[in-house]
Amino acid sequence: MTQKVTIHDVAQQAQVSVGSVSRALNNYPHVSEELRSRVMAAALELDYQPAFLANGLRRGQTNSVGFLVGTIANPVISTIFEAASEALSDHGYAVTLLSSRNQAQLDVACLRLLARRQVSGLIVSSAAESPEPARRYVGELGIPTVMLDREATSDELVYAVQSDHESSMRQALAHLISRGHREIAFIGGPEDFYPTRQRCLAYQAALLDADLPQRPELIRFTSFNERAAYAEALLLLQSGTQPSALIVAGNIILAGALMALQDLGLVVGRDIALVACDDINLTRLYRPPITAIRRDLKLLGVTAARLLLRGMQVELNEIERIIKLPTELVLRESTQYARALPHKAPAARKEGAIRTTLN
């Protein structure tokens, strides 16, 4: 009923052959103006829309890209996805989103599924604990792929967009150190998860630069799971060396850490300084507002989409295969007080307004 009108109907309506209809509608050269307009009129009248499947079968291509994530229920991922999806959509590509549920074996299964569906391109931002098999499989696939804030591979057709986690992390540590903190703890995701590793390396490098001791017991890795992060934070905060500052890498981990702090009766900004590694509603609106490392998520998504588009169309004239985008440290009250200073009253209202400003 809905999709009954085929190219044959249009051909009959316009009194031409199906081949001519196809040529006319696809803007081929050597089609007379008269025939073209006749076909256009017929197509318009019948509300003809070429069948996607037949088109794709013949052309060997689907005009759709697969997007693989560990979970979409994460404000950072979903914001990036939305931006990328809109950019791709503007170029006629539809996006099928697959979630690997943060499981490595599903990772590869999802990629297989997408390959079977003959997606024209892939964006991969999965967060499996052992990403290696998936990365290797992506290389074998021969499909243009953008690794999104993940480690690049040397395979042809595999591109990468990354955030510059290092520089802002070093800024964050410089900031904390300047405020007198020396026991600065770090809680990240899995140790081999790319952003976590980058942040952790920068954290260690910054300590080294400041001639501060590396304390292994202050570095904790956990999985992307609020309960696990909560437990790890609790362990850290109840261990012998009580840190005076805490850096949490990732918003799920932030949630767990905040719960641990609250359960221990530690007040953020007074008893302990807190830096978060992504700027989300929670960091802006929390009382006190939480210092965070911000990146332009929409830019990240759009850049991934553009890189993929370039990779999918053949006109790729000497394009960068790996792009690294800047990040920014946003100072807020959670790191405002210097160490060992007594708790002061919150800042005046006006200042508060500025700090919690939109964006």
Added chain:
Amino acid sequence: MTQKVTIHDVAQQAQVSVGSVSRALNNYPHVSEELRSRVMAAALELDYQPAFLANGLRRGQTNSVGFLVGTIANPVISTIFEAASEALSDHGYAVTLLSSRNQAQLDVACLRLLARRQVSGLIVSSAAESPEPARRYVGELGIPTVMLDREATSDELVYAVQSDHESSMRQALAHLISRGHREIAFIGGPEDFYPTRQRCLAYQAALLDADLPQRPELIRFTSFNERAAYAEALLLLQSGTQPSALIVAGNIILAGALMALQDLGLVVGRDIALVACDDINLTRLYRPPITAIRRDLKLLGVTAARLLLRGMQVELNEIERIIKLPTELVLRESTQYARALPHKAPAARKEGAIRTTLN
């Protein structure tokens, strides 16, 4: 290179015809065990995967469903989506996600696009300001569709899963009234947005039940935009009648309202009681924790997926076309203090721990 192995290769390898290969692999009856195993072996050896496009063209169906949202960058939507997507994925369906960017005209365009791609089913949870054209178009499409927390239509093949916004909203009002509040304000999304309307009707009904006056100036509608919500909340709070309690319908609006409260120096739970209409990280972790109406988002998503699956397979034996799922009021500190009581110290740590417990 990747997808070169076709059914002909398998047929040649197994020394049978292509028709037999198809029958063997699709578990047709009347296929000898010997032939079946021979084909299986050949398929396995060649790593044959039937071409999705050819299969779909012949069968006239894609095994994929379209999911239309206003924006996926919303923790409530993305959680629902993920649950639905996983359930559909478990049954062999892939989901292509389209965002209408909260624009009505894009709404219809997105649906057209999905229809052209011959999706086998649709889940619609768009949030355009004027949803009517889209709803009508969905009915004309003749594709099994689930309206997700949106108004149902009387069209055949159109189903609906909704949350029972009314009962919890009435509970919330009863709770606030029992604490002495009489000037209870309501800020919602667009007036014709289904959840907003349901909540607002319940709000008004509850006031009526309690013999409290309806004050039109305490009911505000805004759009799904943090800035707009912020502005509207500011207007409300600075108008003549200062409400002692505030109900915000939706998490984007919550963010705007919290900013307005903070900018006015109003402390949640002390100067004003606050009830949020979706329980997200922010409501749990905010200080003080915010009383919220909770619903099982995963159940919502899974139910939508199951309803759609039933609608897509022909075996629909007298199934409910509209399902309404329960909601629940979660009491937290933001509504703990009775009106006009002086500000007391926060609850003891232990109690706090219980209140911010996971789930």
Added chain:
DNA sequence: CGCTAGCCTGAAATCGTTTTCCGCGCCAGA
């Protein structure tokens, strides 16, 4: 022993496009 019913399988039609191939007419140049 012959006929039929039923299982099994190969050949071919089919899905709706795109694209190749070919032929027709026309015009210009020899």
Added chain:
DNA sequence: TCTGGCGCGGAAAACGATTTCAGGCTAGCG
């Protein structure tokens, strides 16, 4: 006048599967 080239458009192949159709074989029954 013949011919080669070019613009145009029709016919049919191709894409890769599923499904129909028909026929061969076996077994069972008269």
